[in-house]
Structures are given as structure tokens and as C-alpha cells.
Amino acid sequence: MSYSDxxxxxxxxxxxxGALEANDASVGTGMVGAPACGDVMKLQIKVNDAGIIEExxxxxxxxxxxxxxxSLVTEWVKxxxxxxxxxxxxxxxxEELALPPVKIHCSILxxxxxKAAVADYRNKHEVVSAGYxxxxxxxx
Amino acid sequence: xxxxxxxLDYSATTPIDPRVAEIMIPYLTEKFGNPASRSHAxxxxxxxxxxRAREEVAGLVNCDPKEIVWTxxxxxxxxxxxxxxxxxxxxxGKHLITVRTEHKAVLDPMRELERQGFExxxxxxxxxxxxxxxxxxxxxxxxxxxxxxxxxxxxxxVIQDIETIGEICRxxxxxxxxxxxQSTGKAPIDLARLKVDLMSFSAHKTYGPKGIGALYVRRxxxxxxxxxxxxxxxxxxxxxxxxxxxxxxxxxxxFRIAAEEMATExxxxxxxxxxxxxxxxxLDEVHLNGDMQQRVPHNLNxxxxxxxxxxxxxxxxxxxxxxxxxxxxxxxxxxxxLKALGRNDELAHSSIRFSIGRFTTEQDIDFAVQLLHxxxxxxxxxxxxxxxxxxxxxxxxxxxxxx
Numbered sequence: 001m002s003y004s005d006x007x008x009x010x011x012x013x014x015x016x017x018g019a020l021e022a023n024d025a026s027v028g029t030g031m032v033g034a035p036a037c038g039d040v041m042k043l044q045i046k047v048n049d050a051g052i053i054e055e056x057x058x059x060x061x062x063x064x065x066x067x068x069x070x071s072l073v074t075e076w077v078k079x080x081x082x083x084x085x086x087x088x089x090x091x092x093x094x095e096e097l098a099l100p101p102v103k104i105h106c107s108i109l110x111x112x113x114x115k116a117a118v119a120d121y122r123n124k125h126e127v128v129s130a131g132y133x134x135x136x137x138x139x140x
Numbered sequence: 141x142x143x144x145x146x147x148l149d150y151s152a153t154t155p156i157d158p159r160v161a162e163i164m165i166p167y168l169t170e171k172f173g174n175p176a177s178r179s180h181a182x183x184x185x186x187x188x189x190x191x192r193a194r195e196e197v198a199g200l201v202n203c204d205p206k207e208i209v210w211t212x213x214x215x216x217x218x219x220x221x222x223x224x225x226x227x228x229x230x231x232x233g234k235h236l237i238t239v240r241t242e243h244k245a246v247l248d249p250m251r252e253l254e255r256q257g258f259e260x261x262x263x264x265x266x267x268x269x270x271x272x273x274x275x276x277x278x279x280x281x282x283x284x285x286x287x288x289x290x291x292x293x294x295x296x297x298v299i300q301d302i303e304t305i306g307e308i309c310r311x312x313x314x315x316x317x318x319x320x321x322q323s324t325g326k327a328p329i330d331l332a333r334l335k336v337d338l339m340s341f342s343a344h345k346t347y348g349p350k351g352i353g354a355l356y357v358r359r360x361x362x363x364x365x366x367x368x369x370x371x372x373x374x375x376x377x378x379x380x381x382x383x384x385x386x387x388x389x390x391x392x393x394x395f396r397i398a399a400e401e402m403a404t405e406x407x408x409x410x411x412x413x414x415x416x417x418x419x420x421x422x423l424d425e426v427h428l429n430g431d432m433q434q435r436v437p438h439n440l441n442x443x444x445x446x447x448x449x450x451x452x453x454x455x456x457x458x459x460x461x462x463x464x465x466x467x468x469x470x471x472x473x474x475x476x477x478l479k480a481l482g483r484n485d486e487l488a489h490s491s492i493r494f495s496i497g498r499f500t501t502e503q504d505i506d507f508a509v510q511l512l513h514x515x516x517x518x519x520x521x522x523x524x525x526x527x528x529x530x531x532x533x534x535x536x537x538x539x540x541x542x543x
Binding site: 003011017019032033034035037038039040041042059061062063064067112116 | 446447448450451454465474484485486489521522523524525526527535540541
């Protein structure tokens, strides 16, 4: 698999690796994918009182482009409102990283991770979510 | 510091041994004759070289040189053996037996035969990768004409008991084909003793050139085949096409060297492989794939749990290895061989095959072990599954959002 320099850079120097306190009310956690499919992404966002994502963390089990997609997303969501974060589309991720066609699903997974993290945050705040199934924070 | 990248993928292909290359070169230039030319010295010289190579190949596997048919490689040999025998003997029956862990060069011809109206039984191996001989015996029917079981598996390196399988087949009047692409020079083969009717060989897995192979076709009792390639009637009509003299000479030399050196070479390689396994097995959650005893010395296949294979290969890019991860294949399916052993998808995704060879050094292995220790840890720090495992969460109990 020949990857773009951007994928290699995110893979070699992943940004914002780690975890936030999942039980913290200001934190939303999204975990998407499945080990059987070869990729699992965990994305966490910390939202401030103004409704802005001020921190993001990820951990990913998956191929190089899955790791790069999630690393990129942590950079992109920072400083955005929840709605702005939800507007990030997989096509933009795939384009930025120049993902080969067989790896497009990694960008879709990264978009799903944002949706899941936002849905989890909104569930905690009893805002009606967009109907997206958030993962169980206890399992994270 | 060894020269990088380090080649640990000898089961994919091997370099041509320099001694072999040297022998081949004159047959590309001054000794260019067509071995089928009976009317002049150019042809006679080429024919002599081809027949000497036939003896060298026969010498490694202890058969009559007349039982060796040149082909373009093991894939063609498998096709000729399986389709050729099935089509010739279809009047006797239309049932064939093989194993799920066979190479695609066996499985795909079987699929083709199914389309032609044959019936194929695909046996599951045991978790060790080895075939349960009672299950094999039970699969034989009155209309079974051929069984195909590989000698050494290309992914996990396990050695099937072709001696006993051959006895079972002979007793039941079933032809027995063996794909031996991965075993020449690694496991001894004695066709005078084995009850094998057809055996496929490849040159480039044994330090010979790519594009040349052979099929052993037993003469006593005589095995007949329907030719798959029609033309000038070369190779007693079983495989037409002008013989590639330089390739054939290369295969002969490579197999002769294998016969001379395999005993000492395999001991050295076994030490290196064991050193590699000792080195990586100190990491947590590393699982060996395939039986360790009935296995060729140069293969190690291990799953690094909670780390995805492709990302591990990226991390250890100074090592040329292969993975059973879906991400390294076009199909996005993890290794069908590991799945047939009953390995779960996670472990199949996390597998790396190391294959060691003639030019691997102890320094190469030390470097590989160090690199793996460094990067497996780094990738686990990145893995949510590793966190969950360490928190005592059973991953099978988690409701995953499938995609």
C-alpha cells in the first residue's frame, strides 16, 4: 500500500493520542468500528461552556489510514462548535489524506466517530440526539 | 547495523542464488538453441542441458527424470494436475477432495471444476493447521477420483502427513496430488517411497528463477492427464510450448544445490527462527499460528493481538514481511488460512508471517526482535482494544457498532 506523505506523517507522529475522563459531563466519547472488521476508533471531545470543542483525543486500532484519519479529525474538530464538527464530511478527510479508494472506509469511520462522540455528549446533556447510537461510556 | 530493509519474506519468493544465475547466463546468449531442434548442435546442446536439469530436479525428490514435466510454475502445475486428471478420469467419478487452507492455485481450479459439474469436498484443518486423517478418510466416496493436499502451507508452514494420506488414497484407488511449492529444500521428499501420483514444484521458492516449475507425473502406476496447453506436443504431449532452457537450467541448479545443502542449511535457519520466536514471544499476547513441531524451519507466523497487521508492517517497514490482515489484500477479508484454523478475525488481522532464508543473518534477527519490541508497544499505546484488554474487558462481550 503506498500512502501519501500526509498519511505517513499522521501515522508516524499521531496528534492528540490518549484519553479524556469518559465520565466527565463535558466529555463526549464515540467508539466506532469492530475488531472483526480490522478497525476500531475511539474519539473523545471536551466541550467548554461556550459549546466549543476545546480538546480532542483518540485511540485507534487499525491500518495506517485509519490511524491517520482519526489523528486528522482530532485536529479538525478542535475550536469548532458541535454542529460545525458534525459538518466534517468523510470526503474532506479522504481528500486531505489522499486516501486510496480501498481505504475510503477509514474516512467514513472517522466521520462516524465524530457523530458518535457528539451524540454521546448531547445525550449527557439531554439534548435530543440525531438518532445516532452512541457507545456505552462504561465500556470505554 | 544490517543492511535495510531486511528481507524476511522468503516464502513469497527467494533471490536466485548467484551460483544459479551464473549457470543460467550462457543459455541466454551463446547457448540459445531450441531443445526441440533435432538437426544441429545448438538444439542438441540445449536438449542436453534440459535433460541434465530434469535429472537434478528428479534427484531432489527421488523420482525418475522421465516423470518430470516442465511448466511455467507451481500454479500451472496445480492446474495441469487437478484439471488434467479430473478431465481424464471423469468417467470413473466426479468427486474431488481438498483442504480449505490450500493455495488459491489449487482452490481456484477446484472451483472451475465445480462449474464443469464436478463435486468438491473442502475439509477444515484442525486448529494446528494439520489435517485430521480420520476426517480425510471419511470424506472419500466411491466416486472420488482425486485428492489434493499441500505438503507445506505457504502461510503457516505446517507440514501435512502426505505419507499417510498417500497410503489412504492408494488403498482406496484415489489419485493423490500434492502442491510442494513451499517444501522443496525445506522438508525431505522421497517419491520412491511416497504414494503420491502428482506433485507440483516451483523454482523461485527454492533460489531458482521465476516463471519455471515442474509437475511430477507418476509412471508406475501410470497417471494420465488431459493436456491444458495444446501445441507442438512438447513434454510428451502433456505441456506444449518451447522449453525455456535458461529457466530450466536455473531450476535444475537450484534444486541440485538444495539437495546438497538442505540438511545443514535448515539447521542454521531453524536456529534463527527459534531465536526470532524466543525474542517476540516475550511480548504479551503474541500467539503462534500453526503447529510448531510439524512445521518447516524457516516459517514463523504470529498474531500480535490488539495491533492491526498492516499498521504493524508500516511500523516495521525496515522488515519485508507479509500479513494476514485484510488491509493488505484487495478483498478486505483477513487471511482465509488463519480463519480456517478457527482463529478469530482479530487474530487474523493481527498476524505477521516471517519467513527466513539462505541469506538471513543472526544480526537481521536481532534487529527484527528489537524493532518489534519497540513498535508493538507503541501501537498498543494507540490501541483502544489494548486499553480495554488491560481493563479486563472481554472484547467478545462488547456490542460493536458494525460498519
